[in-house]
Amino acid sequence: MSESTYWFQPPPRPSKIPLPPEEPKIPPVEISIDGSKVVVPAGATILDACKKVGLDTPTICYHDTLTPVNVCRVCVVELDGSRTLVPSCSRKAETGMVIKTDSERVRHSRKMVLEFLQSSVDLSTAPQIVKQAERYGANSARYGESATPAAANERDHRHAGHHEFPPGNRAQTVAQPPKIDNDLYVRDYAKCLLCYKCVEACGTDAQNTFAIAVAGRGFDGRISTEFNNPLPDSACVYCGNCIGVCPTGALSFKSEFDMRKEGTWDESKQTKTDTICSFCGVGCTLSLHVQDNRIVKVMSPGEQEITRGNLCIKGRFGYSHVQNEPDKDARTR
Amino acid sequence: MDIKVTGPEPTELERKVVDGVLGSAESAWAGGKRDLEREGRISLLGGNRARSKRDQLLPAFHAVQERFGWIPPGAFNYICKRLTVPPAEAYGVATFFHMFSMEHRPSTEVHVCEDIACRIKGSEALCENLEKAHNGSNLVGIRKSPCLGLCEWAPAALILRSGESYEGGAIGKATPEKVQASLDSGKLPDRPKFPDRPKFPDRHWDWLTHSVPQMGESQLRLLSRIGSVDPASVEDYHIQGGFEGLAKAVAMGPLATIAEVTASGLMGRGGAAFPTGKKWEAVAQAQGSTKYVVCNADESEPGTFKDRVIMEGDPLAVIEGILIAAFATGAQKGFIYIRGEYPLAINRIQNAIDAVRTAGLLGENIQGTGHSFDIEIRKGAGAYICGEETALVNSIEGKRGEPRNKPPFPVHVGLFGKPTLINNVETLANIPWILRMGGAAYAGIGTGNSKGQKLFCVSGHVKKPGVYETPFGITLRQLITLAGGTSGSAPIKAVLLGGAAGAFVGPENLDVPLTFEGTRAIGATLGSGVVMVFDQTTDLGEILVRIAAFFRDESCGQCVPCRVGAIRQEELVARLRRGKPNGSAADEVVLLGEIAQVMRDASICGLGHTASGAIQSALKIFGNDVLGESRS
Amino acid sequence: MFGAGGGTNSYGEVEKTDVILLWGSNARETHPIFFHHVLKGVHNGARLFAIDPRRTSSARWADSWLGLDVGTDIVVSNAVAREIIASDLHNKEFINHATIGFEEFARSVESFTLEYAERESGVPAAAIRDMAHAYAKADRAIICWTLGITEHHNAVDNVTSLINLALLTGHVGKYGSGLNPLRGQNNVQGGGDMGALPDRLPGFQHVEVDAFREKFNRKWNATVPPKRGWNLTGMFHAMETGELKSVYVIGENPLQSEADRTRTEGLLKSLEFLVVQDIYLTPTGEMADVVLPAGAGWCESEGTVTNSERRVQRVRKAKEPPLGARDDVDILFELAKRLGHDWGAPNSKDIWDELRSLSPVHAGISYDRLDTGHGLQWPCWDESHPGEMFLHSRLWEKPLNGPPVSFTPVAHDPPVEPLTPEYPLRLTTGRRLDDYNTGVQTSGFSSPLRRGETLDLSPEDAETLGIKDGEIVRVVSRRGAIEAPVRTTQSLRPGLAFMTFHFQDKVNTNILTIDETDPKAGTAEFKACAIRVERLGN
Structure with a gap:
């Protein structure tokens, strides 16, 4: 390369700010929510519109960075002309839609969904869902006491189709012992409400590793590796992106799981600082x-365009070299 | 992409069986032999092309299941590699279907129907008896099955035998002795060896005469050829008026064809009763050059067997309907998704497709028209939900049979994301008739919005159960009379219309016209045409127990209202049935109603929407005691 | 060539492009989150080409993998150029408008026929042709590369050959089209931007341009020497000649990270005075006269780093460093004080503001703006400027804004160390997903993926040598020998071996590697040395 004068000079400033090509303009959409008019851009969902008018719409399976799967149905709203309620998280707003977000039907469905979850899933580390359950007056006691938890791996062998008719007096749940098969993650599926987020994060929405998927059918549906293999035998690359999106704490870092178990996990004593990997x-x-000058959990903000909340194994777990553990080799600080 | 498999390599035989469906492996990265000359420096099969083979997942699983009786891990791993499908996802698909097993199973399995029509004919005892006889056997397994679509033969069983030549055969009016005799002789009752072309008339003729009590009657249209046409003969079909509709369609062009279908007023016969012409028009007008036609032959609604009978008796009518649909909408490829529990129908349809292809009506540039079209069968593997059209589409794509949220509708975003026309078997069988008669003439049959002739699946306590064809307008009482009236001396207690997803009607409503609007007026539904009759000897509580269990077994589990709702409904039904409510029975019935409402309002698909309908209708008609009436 | 070193695109553009050439990069493992963007692009329909001797986990995602011989990148890129020109697919309008030197360039690639390229690189002609046509015909196309391009003795030529392709097709200066080196550490980009280059002041202002130097002289009230310094290779060379006697190492572990460890160790030992400032007592630190324990820059101090899309981002102090360790900036301030310059109390914002006042491309990037968002991309000319999403848009302005860009012919120069019967295997090095560089920072967590160091071989070579998977062998190069277990992998073809350098305490790969560096960039040829493998006990 010749060292022309040019190489000594920084490039000139472009006369226009470089921008992506303009998208064709589609007119915005006007809908009515609980009697008031809302204008949202084309392509926006009913949930977007609800947010715009400041409504607190409960969501569980919805996540900003993931394709809506609309399976939890807690965000349903009433749409005039629709026989059934519609999921606000995925239904696109169309001009002329008349939406009710607080009708008797909507409140009933939300209450029941939350009640169903409360009656079947351990929500002890999902305070935001518990709060919504209280808001809608869910009462899971109506289904009776919880049935005996399943033995380890028992649910993983359930076959689709015929089931023995249940006694009915106790509510069946997804309770089962947590799966601990590596030093980084714990999968406590007693807390799993099958929101599909982890599968999406492991799949095409982010990580594209496809180590986990939904297996089985119906109430026996579960998140599983192939053949329920332990994670180290699966395709898992320990990016932790599934944990990043889990709404109930079913998936957690071993560090958090252990601290919770020994009673030292204390969010009030934790600081959260954003930095760069x-x-x-x-x-x-x-x-x-x-917490106590030790890194106890590493996440990434979903709104950052680079990560969209995702990290790799190094970013997620590579912090141990600054933990100042005693009793490590001489190199440790 | 990265496919990591753990566990055994395939055996030679497993490899051969999989290669039998998929052809030999293209690349070492897809399970083949490493050949550095060919791919030491390049990817023979990379990227999107490698990832586009997932729709072969079900066919590959079927081949392995049919050969070995289960899916051994070596074969499973090999399939994942061959198709570039991540093992976790493939496992999720395999475990979705009850006909696939990931654990070793006996090579012969007797599926005993435990659903309503068979249950009132003693299937439980049958099952118990067989289970006892084969307890611990590693040769024969007994499995309880949801409705096998053999309700006119209740109680029914289906024997599936894996091995070098996979066989399946249904046993009607099954007894432990009949099943045992079949097992002992090693011969299955149907023995449809794939894909041998049967002679006609073969001994299945008897089978069909029982299923179609009106056989040979002149007013029949959809059933007119059944019993008289060789199901694998294009010539025979042609002589009996076949392909006249197709010829007319081709002569008048796609637009006029759609206009005829629209004019006929035909409504979908799968249960949802959507105007067929509208669907066709939407697909024809949809953007994009790649389009599909899918025939929904996943007939699984308890009490429904009409589609099976058409496919067994007059499969070419279905093919003709598909050909016309493809011509009208501009589709290049058709799929028939048939439930795996229908071995004879699968056989008949395959033979019919082969015959039509031989006749030059399928393939590239059909008869020089420039139009190319072909049809492939896809077998279901035991999942009621796959009758829901978007679940069916996912299943063809090699995904779990979970329904998609709508909109977008399949007519715009369907199979492989392309505009797709999905019609039920009976709907498509109507098409040749509409073209032959003209839409207007067809619309002249029937009443109100219910046009044409309709197939009814009559079962339960009637003398001559079977598929009946009448013009719309016949009343329930007339239909029961047509079926010989009740089988015993006891009067009618209730009739289930529309299957497990339908509703009960009481004897006071026997004069309801069996039309879309007539049934709707009494809060019932025509659904797929199920008319299941129960006389006064029936313990309806037992029926409700089974319906609750059915939906708990068949809910796909995707959405909370249905996944948890179905099991809570079942538990509640169990509590009331056993007379052990949590608190007051009245409160429990209220709760049952609340569950019903959320399932109806907030579930993703029709399964959840209808899962409480029959139970609620029974409570409404017969009161809260209906569940516990046999309480002792 | 363009006057500023940085990825020309933003990551988001990779999602919206039509063709992606991933050249000498296993981004799936080394830049996993960037690869998420690549995969979005792939799912959106982009064609992905992977040019890599190994069929890596990145290459497995590609529509087309070109498994070239190590060190034949220029053969392939020049052949791509020739094929584009021969097929008349070059962007004549852009070439005429914004470039110079096309004719000479065209002549220089004339001999790189597809047949020649196939012979020399091993890649079938059809695959090269397909890539050439796809790249040239695409509306948008992006080239990304990593150390597979730069860890060669002719690294700059390799990069130049890729730039030539972009100029030839006009795939630069537009949304979704460009050239993107993926940086290895969070502040490789920023370090260069800040003037941690032998010939640059902050903001790419050349030290030998009087006007730039004077600006800094005025601000700093000191005189910047008007002469470029040494790069790392130059420094080691200067140690050898005795010109360099004292070295102050900050946050580097050259004893383990440099090629040819034996030589490196000798040179470091020969120094009169060695200071090492690091978060660990590294093996280099153990040799030092003075060790200055530092805090971890990414979580125990305040400041900025700049990523591969030129985004300046804030790093923040999340925790206290261990007792006795201090922030790097603290240490430097303290050192200045002891040397008689009191710079006051260190404050990262003040330091940044000083930089902004001196570097025009950073002028608009204020701490306030950094703290309210997720960083800003340079050039960012003033506080109302959003930062440039992609570089060199000026090349498309009519009339051309600024000088044209020059094609630069480059010749193929094979790896320095040829394969011989004595050393018949080509060893190339790289990284794995769960480990990082010399392993200092990643060895602390228990990765279920970690298998330790292995010598990766093709199944065929292992069989020929009679080696079983897992067997420990001796790996010998002209510079030394090490022992490592063998792992066979389909991703390698016969003749090609692979190792990482993550586990140097156990397996010191850099005993094998060759210290042959690019005179222009100072990068070492980690990617190509010649080895043989011996069974133990033989």
């Missing part, structure tokens, strides 16, 4: 959760 040049934002 040092393990490559991509520039992923890390949200470091620090």
Whole structure:
């Protein structure tokens, strides 16, 4: 390369700010929500419109960075002319729609969905769902006491189709012992409400590793690796992106799981600081959760365009070199 | 992409069986032999092309299941590699269907129907007896099955035998002795060896005469050829008026064809009763050059067997309907999704497709028209939900049979994301008739919005159960009379219309016209044409127990209202049935109603929407005691 | 060539492009989150080409993989150029408008026929042709590369050959089209931007341009030497000649990260004075006269880093460093004080503001703006400027804004160390997903994926050598020998071996590697050395 004068000079400033080509303009959409008019851009969902008017719409399976699967149905609203309620998280707003978000039907469905979840899933680490359940007056006691938890791996062998008719006096649940098969993750499926988020995060929405999928059918549906193999035998690459999106704490970092177990996990004593991962040049934002000067959890903000909340194994777990553990080799600080 | 499999390599035989469906492996990265000359430096099969084979997942699983009686891990791993499908996802698909097993199973399995029509004919005892006889056997397994679509033969059983030549055969009016005799002789009652072309008339003729009591009667249209036409003969079909409709369609062109279908007023016969012409028009007008026609032959609604009878007796009518639909909508490829429990129908349809292809009506540039079209059968593997059209589409794509949220509708975003026409078997069988008669003439038959002739699946306590064809307008009482009236001396207690997803009607409503609007007026539904009659000897509580269990077994589990609702409904029914409510029975019935409402309002698909309908209708008609009436 | 070193696109553009050439990069493992964007692009229909001797986990996602011989990148890129020109697919309008030197360039690639390229690189002609046509015909196309391009003795030529392709097709300066080196650490980009280059002041202002230097002289009230310094290779060379006697190492572990460890160790030992400032007592630190324990830059101090899409981002202090360790900036301030310059109390914002006042491309990037969003991309000319999403849009302005860009012919120069009967295997090095560089920072967590160091071989080579999977063998190069277990993998073809350098305490791969560096960039040829494999006990 010749060292022309040019090489000594930084490039000139472009006369226009470089921008992506303009998208064709589609007129905005006007809908009515609980009697008031809302204008949202074309392509926006009913949920977007609800947010715009400041409505607190409960969501569980919805996540900003994931394709809506609309399976939890807690965000349903009443749409004039529709026989059934519609999921606000995925239904696109269309001009002329008349929406009710607080009708008797809507309140009933939300209450029942939350009640169903409460009666079948351990929500002890999902306070935001419990709060919504209280808001809608869910009362899971109506279904009786919880049935005996399943033995380890028993649910994983359930076959689709015929079931023995239940006694009915106790509510069947997904309770089962947690799966601990590696040093980084714990999968406590007694807390899993099958929102599909982890599967999406492991799949085409982010990680594209496809280590987990929904297996089985119906109430026996579960998140599983192939043949219920332990994670180290699966395709898992420990990016932790499934944990990042889990709404109930069914998936957690072993560090958090252990601290909760020994009673030392204390969010009130934790700080959260955003910084940049040092393990490559991509520039992923890390949200470091620090308790007692130790990093206890690493997340990434979903709104950051680089990560969209996702990290890799190094970003997620590569912090141990700054933990100042005693009793490690001489190199440790 | 990265496919990581853990566990055994396939055996030679497993490899051969999979290659039998998929052809030999293209690349070492897809399970083939490493050949550095060919792919030491390049990818023979990479990227999107490697990832586009997932729709072969079910066919591959079927081949392995049919050969080995289960899906051994080596074969499973090999399939994942061959198709570039991540093992976790493939496992999710395999475990969705009750006909696939990931654990070793006996090579012969007797599926005993435990559903309503068979249950009132003693299927439980049959099952118990067989289970006892084969307890612990590693040769024969007994499995309880949801409705096998053999309700006119209740109680029914289906024997499936894996091995070098997979066989399946149904046993009607099954007894432990009949089943045992069949097992002992090693011969299955149907023995449809794939894809041998049967001679006609074969001994299935008897089978059909029982299923179609009106056989040979002149007023029949959809059933007119059944019993007289060789189901695998294009010539025979042609002589009996076949392909006249197709010829007319081709002569008048796609637009006029759609206009005829629209004019006929034909409504979908699968249960949802959507105007067929509208669907066709939407697909024809949809953007994009790739389009599909899918025939929904996943007939699984308890009490329904009409589609099976058409496919067994006059499969070419279905093919002709598909050909006309493809011509009218501009589709290049058709699929018939048939439930795996219908081995004879699958056989008949396959033979019919082969015959039509031989006759030059399928393939590239059909008869020089420039139009190319072909049809493939896809077998279901035991999942009621796959009768829901978007679940069916997912299933063809090699995904779990979970319904999609609508909109978008399949006519715009369907199979492989392309505009797709999905019609039921009976709907498509009507098409040749509409073209032959003209839409207007067809619309002249029937009443109100219910045009044409309709097939009814009559079963339960009637003398001559079977498929009946009448013009719309016949009343329930007339239809029961046509079926010989009640089988015993006891009067009618209730009739289930529309199957498990339908509703009960009481004897006071026997004069309801069996039309879309007539049934709707009494809060019932025509659904798929199920008319199941129960006389006064019936313990309806037992029927409700089974309906609750059915939906708990068949809910796909995707959405909360249905996944948890179905099991809570079942538990509640169990409590009331056993007379052990939590608190007051009245409160429990209120709760049952609340469950019903959320399932109806907030579920994703029709399964959840209808899962409480029959139970609620029974409570409404017969009172809250209906569940516990046999309480002792 | 363009006057500023940085990825020309934003990651988001990779999702909206039509063709992606991933050249010498296993981004799936080394830049996993960038690869998420690549995969979005792939799912949106982009065709992905992977040019890599190994069929890596990235290449397995590609529509087309081109498994070239190590060090034949220019053969392939020049052949792509020739094929584009021969097929008349080059962007004549862009070439005429914004470039110079096309004729000479065209002549220089004339001999790179597809047949020649196939012979020399091993990649079938049809695959090269397909890539050439796809790249040239695409509306938008992006080239990304990593160390597979730059860890060669002719790294700059390799990069230049890729730039030539972009100029030839006009795939630069537009949304969704460009050239993107993926950086290895969170601040490789930023370090260069800040002037941590031998010839640059912050903001790519050349140290030998008087006007730039004077600006800094005025601000700093000191005189910037008007002469470029040494790069790392130059420094080691200067140690050898005795010109360099004292070294101050900050956050590097050259004893383990440099090629040819034996030589490196000798040179470091020969120094009169070695200071090492690091978060760990590294093996390099153990050799030092003075060790300055530092806090971890990414979580125990305040400041900024700049990523591969030129985004300046805030790093923040999340926790206290261990007792006795101090922030790097603290240490430097303290050192200045002891040397008689009191710079006051260190404050990262003040330091940044000083930079902004001196580097025009950073002028608009204020701490306030950084703290309210997720960073800003340079050039960002003033506080109302959003930052440039992609570089060189000026090349499409009519009339051309600024000088044209020059094609630069480059010749093929095979790896320095040829394969011989004595050393018949080509060893190339790289990284794995769960480990990082010399392993100092990643060895602390228990990764279920970690298998330790292995010598990866093709199943065929293992069989020829009679080696079983897992067997420990001796790996010998002209510079030394190490022992490592063998792992066979389909992703390698016969003749090609692979190792990482993550586990140097156990397996010191850099005993094998060759210290042959690019005179222009100073990068070492980690990607190509010649080895033989011996069974133990033989």
